[in-house]
Amino acid sequence: MLNYLKINDFALIENAGVEFSGGFTVVTGESGAGKSILMSSIELLTGGRVERSGIRSGCKQYTIAGEFTIPPALLPEISVLLDEAGIEFSPEEPCLQLRRVIGASSTRNFINDIPVSAKLLADIGGRLIDLHGANEQISLTVPARQLELLDNFGELAVLRRKYTGIYTSLKELAAKKAAFEAVLPNADEADRYSLIAGEIDRISPAPGEDAELAAKQRLGANSRMVLETLNMLCGMLTENENGIADQLGSVYHHLSDLERIDANLTAEALESCSQLQSSVAELSALLAKLSEKVDLDPETLTIVEARLSEIHTLKRRYGPTLEQVFDMRQKAEEKLTQFRDAEKQRKEFARQEKELDSSLLAVAAELSTARKNAAGKFIELTLEKLSAIGFEGAAMEVEFSEIPPGPSGTDKIEFLFNANCGEELRPLRKVASSGELSRVMLALKTVLADADAVPTVIFDEIDMNIGGETANKVGRELHALGKKRQILCISHLAQVAARGDHHLLVAKSTVNGRTVSQVTELTDPVPELARMLGGGKSALRHAAELRESLKKEQE
Numbered sequence: 001m002l003n004y005l006k007i008n009d010f011a012l013i014e015n016a017g018v019e020f021s022g023g024f025t026v027v028t029g030e031s032g033a034g035k036s037i038l039m040s041s042i043e044l045l046t047g048g049r050v051e052r053s054g055i056r057s058g059c060k061q062y063t064i065a066g067e068f069t070i071p072p073a074l075l076p077e078i079s080v081l082l083d084e085a086g087i088e089f090s091p092e093e094p095c096l097q098l099r100r101v102i103g104a105s106s107t108r109n110f111i112n113d114i115p116v117s118a119k120l121l122a123d124i125g126g127r128l129i130d131l132h133g134a135n136e137q138i139s140l141t142v143p144a145r146q147l148e149l150l151d152n153f154g155e156l157a158v159l160r161r162k163y164t165g166i167y168t169s170l171k172e173l174a175a176k177k178a179a180f181e182a183v184l185p186n187a188d189e190a191d192r193y194s195l196i197a198g199e200i201d202r203i204s205p206a207p208g209e210d211a212e213l214a215a216k217q218r219l220g221a222n223s224r225m226v227l228e229t230l231n232m233l234c235g236m237l238t239e240n241e242n243g244i245a246d247q248l249g250s251v252y253h254h255l256s257d258l259e260r261i262d263a264n265l266t267a268e269a270l271e272s273c274s275q276l277q278s279s280v281a282e283l284s285a286l287l288a289k290l291s292e293k294v295d296l297d298p299e300t301l302t303i304v305e306a307r308l309s310e311i312h313t314l315k316r317r318y319g320p321t322l323e324q325v326f327d328m329r330q331k332a333e334e335k336l337t338q339f340r341d342a343e344k345q346r347k348e349f350a351r352q353e354k355e356l357d358s359s360l361l362a363v364a365a366e367l368s369t370a371r372k373n374a375a376g377k378f379i380e381l382t383l384e385k386l387s388a389i390g391f392e393g394a395a396m397e398v399e400f401s402e403i404p405p406g407p408s409g410t411d412k413i414e415f416l417f418n419a420n421c422g423e424e425l426r427p428l429r430k431v432a433s434s435g436e437l438s439r440v441m442l443a444l445k446t447v448l449a450d451a452d453a454v455p456t457v458i459f460d461e462i463d464m465n466i467g468g469e470t471a472n473k474v475g476r477e478l479h480a481l482g483k484k485r486q487i488l489c490i491s492h493l494a495q496v497a498a499r500g501d502h503h504l505l506v507a508k509s510t511v512n513g514r515t516v517s518q519v520t521e522l523t524d525p526v527p528e529l530a531r532m533l534g535g536g537k538s539a540l541r542h543a544a545e546l547r548e549s550l551k552k553e554q555e
Contacts, residue, residue: 020502024482027488030507070455071453132445156374162363210315388476456485
């Protein structure tokens with residue numbers, strides 16, 4: 001239930017705070033006073049489409065905030081939505097604070113002062129408020145909306161979700177089939193991938209082989225220069241006269257001469273010289289072994305270069321890296337497997353499709369039967385309500401047509417209606433005037449009240465284009481509906497407004513040279529009812545009598 005609404009700088013409303021109660025609340029005021037602004041504020045607060053043009057002149061933004069009490073029936077699903085969004089919520093204190101701050105270029109949404117997405121706000125708001133304006137009445141003529149109302153009445157949400165799940169699976173399977181066929185190679189492509197795989201397998205390179213062969217090729221191509229350099233270095237170290245080894249021997253000899261004079265003087269130098277002689281000998285032996293690894297065999301070099309050329313060909317065609325060559329080999333294998341297994345996969349798709357089709361048609365038949373069973377009671381109750389609001393001779397039926405399986409099943413329905421006894425039943429969209437649509441909507445909402453968990457229902461001028469005794473009957477039904485839900489209704493009819501449990505007056509005035517709209521709860525609605533009846537003393541007496549007679553009727 002909506003408890004409180006706060007509006008700042010929205011259109012004609014500079015600053016307004018409105019408290020709401022349960023039951024039937026009527027909203028009245030002169031045309032243009034701002035009643036629609038009040039209703040638009042509630043719609044915006046619960047996730048409606050943002051209107052940036054609503055920013056009051058001279059202001060940077062407008063703010064709409066409200067408090068809602070969550071009824072027990074909605075606590076589980078509201079709790080899940082809030083928990084998923086990380087918003088703390090205690091069922092023991094089932095109140096939510098919603099707020100929207102709308103500027104010229106940005107919108108901020110809050111639940112319990114936690115920033116949230118517009119989608120979450122709409123998901124929550126859609127469960128709290130059911131708003132019916134002129135557009136909603138027009139939507140009543142759309143077969144898809146009529147089917148939705150019938151499903152709501154029949155409490156078929158679980159069965160419909162079951163059907164929708166299967167239907168969605170079929171669509172996903174069709175998408176998989178299309179994706180499979182889109183990437184499936186044809187015979188020519190399969191031949192090409194087979195050639196690719198064969199070429200790579202024939203050469204069969206090993207990981208890193210290209211780098212290893214390149215190193216061997218460089219060494220083989222420069223083997224003469226490498227051997228000459230190694231031989232030269234061995235000569236410099238140990239093999240040539242006056243080489244490093246000989247010179248170190250001379251150094252050692254001279255140090256030995258000095259040792260005879262004073263052993264302590266050269267002991268450390270002799271040890272270091274001896275180590276250097278050992279190191280030079282080890283280095284010379286290492287260089288000699290390196291020489292043995294250098295292959296001067298031209299035939300071996302030719303083999304290396306031929307192998308390297310093959311690998312370079314693969315890299316040029318499928319690389320440029322050897323890793324990409326391996327990737328191409330894997331892709332070729334995958335494509336060939338797809339081609340070889342295509343018929344097997346198609347048969348599997350066909351099996352799944354047949355199974356899903358069978359399940360879909362079975363659930364569709366179950367759903368259709370349930371809808372037809374619900375339609376009789378739905379029409380019976382709707383006609384009772386229509387009779388109570390002035391359609392004593394009206395007739396109504398639900399016409400079923402079978403259609404190919406779609407998102408909502410295999411049923412297309414049409415509400416057939418006539419407002420006058422003896423006339424032919426025709427589609428509601430073709431025969432109902434705007435006033436008649438308003439009353440049909442009211443009848444449907446009254447019938448659906450027990451099946452609908454939405455705690456607050458708003459009717460925007462549902463009494464349009466009616467009057468007299470019919471207005472009395474519409475007011476009576478709205479008041480009765482208010483015993484089950486919080487009802488807010490914009491009205492221009494005194495007969496309807498007089499039945500309100502609570503009465504809000506929207507009026508505009510000039511303050512500091514600017515027009516502002518204000519909302520006031522009337523403790524005595526009689527003067528406003530008199531205005532709605534035309535004004536004057538007789539209207540005032542009529543309003544007082546009307547109010548008094550309705551009080552007695554409701555006691």
